[in-house]
Amino acid sequence: MDQHQEQHHAHHLHLPHGPSEPTHTEFHVVSPKVYLLVGTALLILTFSTAAISYVDLGVFNAVVALAIACLKMSLVVLFFMHVKYSSRLTKLTVAAGFFTFLVLITMTMTDYISRAWGRW
Amino acid sequence: MDNTLAAQTAETGHLEHDHPPFLRHHFENLTQQREAATFGMWLFLLTEIMFFGGMFCAYLIYRNWYYPAFVAGSHSLHIWAGTLNTTLLIISSFTMAMGVHAAETRQRKPLLRWMVITMILGFGFLCVKAYEWHDEWVEHHVPGLNFSPEQFITGTKAYPDDKLPLDMAEKTQVYFSLYFAMTGMHALHMIIGISLLAFLFVRARAGAYTNGHIAPIENFGLYWHFVDIVWIFLFPLLYLISRHQ
Numbered sequence: 148m149d150q151h152q153e154q155h156h157a158h159h160l161h162l163p164h165g166p167s168e169p170t171h172t173e174f175h176v177v178s179p180k181v182y183l184l185v186g187t188a189l190l191i192l193t194f195s196t197a198a199i200s201y202v203d204l205g206v207f208n209a210v211v212a213l214a215i216a217c218l219k220m221s222l223v224v225l226f227f228m229h230v231k232y233s234s235r236l237t238k239l240t241v242a243a244g245f246f247t248f249l250v251l252i253t254m255t256m257t258d259y260i261s262r263a264w265g266r267w
Numbered sequence: 268m269d270n271t272l273a274a275q276t277a278e279t280g281h282l283e284h285d286h287p288p289f290l291r292h293h294f295e296n297l298t299q300q301r302e303a304a305t306f307g308m309w310l311f312l313l314t315e316i317m318f319f320g321g322m323f324c325a326y327l328i329y330r331n332w333y334y335p336a337f338v339a340g341s342h343s344l345h346i347w348a349g350t351l352n353t354t355l356l357i358i359s360s361f362t363m364a365m366g367v368h369a370a371e372t373r374q375r376k377p378l379l380r381w382m383v384i385t386m387i388l389g390f391g392f393l394c395v396k397a398y399e400w401h402d403e404w405v406e407h408h409v410p411g412l413n414f415s416p417e418q419f420i421t422g423t424k425a426y427p428d429d430k431l432p433l434d435m436a437e438k439t440q441v442y443f444s445l446y447f448a449m450t451g452m453h454a455l456h457m458i459i460g461i462s463l464l465a466f467l468f469v470r471a472r473a474g475a476y477t478n479g480h481i482a483p484i485e486n487f488g489l490y491w492h493f494v495d496i497v498w499i500f501l502f503p504l505l506y507l508i509s510r511h512q
Binding site: 189266 | 358
């Protein structure tokens, strides 16, 4: 009787303990081996970019150079910046950043391309 | 009552409850505090993406409009300097990540060592940059100051086919303006980063970041990696425009 009353009393005083938003993510310490691997890959990609620029690929020189740069950026973001091991909030924030950047570039380009200035 | 008053500390003015002093009271727990700080740092980095993005967009447009001028301008840069700088920054990102690891595993001396190496690498980058900028000055490539289009009309020893008509030769000024603006803004970010790192080093020496309070080191790491990423894109766009021609 007493216990039941106490529980009932407790419910009135405290906030309801329903399912709460996850306020914590696993604290994941990335191993130095991973860093070493990623760093080596980045260096290899750097020398590849410089070397490939001496090969004539026509218009694809720029495409390949930017593709390698995007790959390097992904490695830095996912591993050095820990985004692969981060919470969904962080991942969403990074994705939102890329999306907004794409909007910045494409919308500016549509403005310029649609002008009859004789440039394009 | 007296005991409670005595138990209050001089600094906090309230009872010592069991949380580390660096957990601020408007956060529920350490993990949430860390998460909030990281979120805020990423939001700042997003604004930086937009900031550099504007200049990248200008580069994109002008490179399309004046491609021969951009080719000639890019050929006048030292590819060894650009590759060396990229290498220095990538290694510095590695050392910074190792520093974060040292902070996470509460190793003070390794953290200090990694921070010093990162600073040295960053400073090395700036030295190479300074040499390059001096070179551009000597070769009359600085728009508005001492620019001369002559080299782009007659061609160079390394690229004798880089002969442009006068109006396109003048457009290399657009390339060099973007070169100085983008590498200058990047170098400013490097200087700010190295200065911040020096300040963090002093605090780290006092043990401020090897007691569980890793957020400042982590979030500075995010900034440093971001500056590295900007350079990762600057390198091919500025230095590697059709080197085969």
